Amino acid sequence: MTIPLRDFRAILGDAHILTGDAVTGRDAGYCAEALDAGVILRPGDARELADICTLARSRGIALVPQGGLTGLVDGTASHEGQAILSFERMTTIERIDPVQGIAVVGAGVTLAALQEALEPHGLVCGVDIAARGSCTIGGMVSTNAGGARVLRYGMMRQNVAGLEVVLADGTILDMTSPLIKNNAGYDLKQMFIGSEGTLGLVTKIVLKLWPAPKGTACALVACTGEEALGALFAHMRDGLGSGLSAFEAMWRDYYALTTARPGYGTPPLPTTHPVYAIVEASAADDEDAREALVAALSTAEGPATDAVVARSESERRTIWRAREDSDAVEQGYAANLSYDIGLELADIGPFVADIGARLDARFPGVPAYLFGHVGDGNLHVMLGLSDAQHAARGGFDDLVYDTVARYPHSTVSAEHGIGLEKRDYLDRSITPEMLAVMRTLKGALDPATILNPGKVFCTGRGEF
Ligand SMILES: Cc1cc2nc3c(=O)[nH]c(=O)nc-3n(C[C@H](O)[C@H](O)[C@H](O)COP(=O)(O)OP(=O)(O)OC[C@H]3O[C@@H](n4cnc5c(N)ncnc54)[C@H](O)[C@@H]3O)c2cc1C
Known part of the structure; x- marks a missing residue:
């Protein structure tokens, strides 16, 4: 398919159609194939974009929208014969x-x-x-x-x-x-x-x-396992009400890895506990937030075995760094795979045991690092791999998503989306009837399949 550049120029002018080095010189972000289409269209507003769509539809040209290219599921992948749509002029x-x-x-x-x-x-x-x-x-x-x-x-x-x-x-x-x-x-x-x-x-x-929250306080809390983690969550939600602004978890191997990074310093708690929660409270000022957090924690003795409350902004950052530094897994292995799944809270414990046992049985020695936004049932699973293992990633994807699908109200994508990466596993999380309605919507709104074809589910036109 040849892109009718002259006709697009009539809509956008020369300056807002990029080809050649102007495209290849860009950073493809988190999707290796993002720039493969080789043509970027940069409309300035909805009117110009509407004219692009009308033209693209009449010529059967697929359009691949791209924002900051930080998406993690290859939703921005493009190929020759398609045109990339950039929103970089719509920055007002x-x-x-x-x-x-x-x-x-x-x-x-x-x-x-x-x-x-x-x-x-x-x-x-x-x-x-x-x-x-x-x-x-x-x-x-x-x-x-x-x-x-x-x-x-x-x-x-x-x-x-x-x-x-x-x-x-x-x-x-x-x-x-x-x-x-x-x-x-x-x-x-x-x-x-x-x-x-x-x-x-x-x-x-x-x-x-x-x-903006006027005051926040945060604590790192150690728990004996997932059941205690769940009980701690319920306890802190009761104690803090709408003041509970985050409840994150890290399992031991992940916490030990991120706190061992050069420059981290001494871990706020020993690395021997099975699982850790970061609990954040918001209130009218930092002092109120801290008081509320300490009061709620003081009655959490059952589920919590150890805890440290940040006394300064720098201690707060140190606690959060342990959670946010997933780069530690990326740097520690030749390759890695990262999964973003969702489960009911009661299923998190059984899932953690299940995935560990299945990985051990099928891929002995492959380390799994677990962490996530556990208060909303969102778990991230990262596997540390060799290049050869990564090249055969289908086996790992099957294992993880088949394990997820054993839990009735689960999802293969809690927050990252489906894109191309999870397309083949969408049926683990939705019913055939739901997929049929999605197809009906796509067919009604985009019958010529020009908008990001092949992402989320196959449509049979211009796909990967
Ligand atoms: C370090 C890091 C941390 C992250 N943390 C989180 C997190 O905590 N939670 C989370 O949910 N995600 C997270 N992400 C994923 C990512 O940042 C989000 O998915 C983000 O919303 C993508 O925005 P983007 O502008 O980069 O979109 P892109 O990556 O450019 O595009 C994402 C998808 O949206 C489509 N799209 C983009 N713009 C438009 C538009 N204007 N109209 C129609 N379609 C469009 C694209 O076609 C693609 O399918 C993280 C990513 C990184 C790299």
Whole structure:
């Protein structure tokens, strides 16, 4: 398929169509095949994007939307004959309304840029992720990003008040009304959140904002096992109520690895406990948060065997560093595989035992590192591998996802999406009837399959 560059130029002008070195010289981010299409189109607004879609549809050209390229499931992979859509010109923060508690932003605004703009207003965006410097609000909407504070603020789905979306046929859907109460028909915007660019292209977002927490406190707590971890979670939620802003977990091998990194210093707790929780509380000021956290912990003796409460910002960072430094696994092995799964809280213990036993039986010696946003049932499993083992990754994927599927209310993707990477395992987490409805929606909104074809599920056109 030849890309009709001349016709795209008529819409965008020369400056906003990139080819050759201007494409290959870019960083492909976390998806090796992101730039393989070799052509990047850079529309400035929804109108230009609508014209691109109309043209692409008439010529059967597939469009691959890309934000900050921090997605972890190959949702931005492209190939020759397709055109990449970049949102890098849609970087305007149109409005911050502190009274109504909303911001209106272009899809290409990075999370870090928005956070900086909100700071003087004493407001925050509810979803915060470590990729904040590069990830875009449009990408976060399209993947329904989560992160460490979902317990407190929800995922992107709960934080989007309105959207502007361009459909495959060039229709512009203006759903930017920020009204909280609005039952005028279907809530269409929800259909596009988490659809990974397969149903529509997000150009503008109205985000709900939250008062910045005035004070926080955090503790590292050791538990005897998953049952105690679950009991600790219930106890801290009862004690702190809506003040519980994060509940994260790390299993022993992961904690021992990340706290052994050069420059880490002495681990806040010994590395001998089976599992650790990071508990974070928010309140009117740091002192109140600390008091509430200590009070709740003081009655958690059953589930908690040891605990340390951060006394300074630097101690707080040290505790969080142990959790966030998953690079330690990446650096420690020639290759690795990372899984992002979801389970009911009661199933986490059985799953941890199950995956350990199955790995030992089939791939003896392969280390599994476990950590995650356990308060929302979201577990990350990282395997340390050799290059040869990674080349045969299908065996590991089958083992992990087949294990996940043994639990009735489980998911192969808690927050990263499906993209290409998990496409073959989607049926472990949804019913055939649900997949059929997804196909019906795709067929109705994008009958020529020009929007990110082959991502989430196969459509039979222009795929990988
Ligand atoms: C260090 C690190 C930490 C991370 N932590 C988390 C975490 O805690 N929680 C979490 O949920 N994720 C996390 N991620 C994953 C990633 O950051 C998120 O998926 C993020 O939302 C992707 O945003 P992006 O702008 O980079 O999108 P991209 O990677 O560019 O694209 C992601 C998907 O969205 C589509 N897309 C992008 N922009 C648009 C648009 N405007 N309209 C329609 N479709 C579009 C793409 O086609 C693709 O399918 C992390 C990633 C890294 C590298």
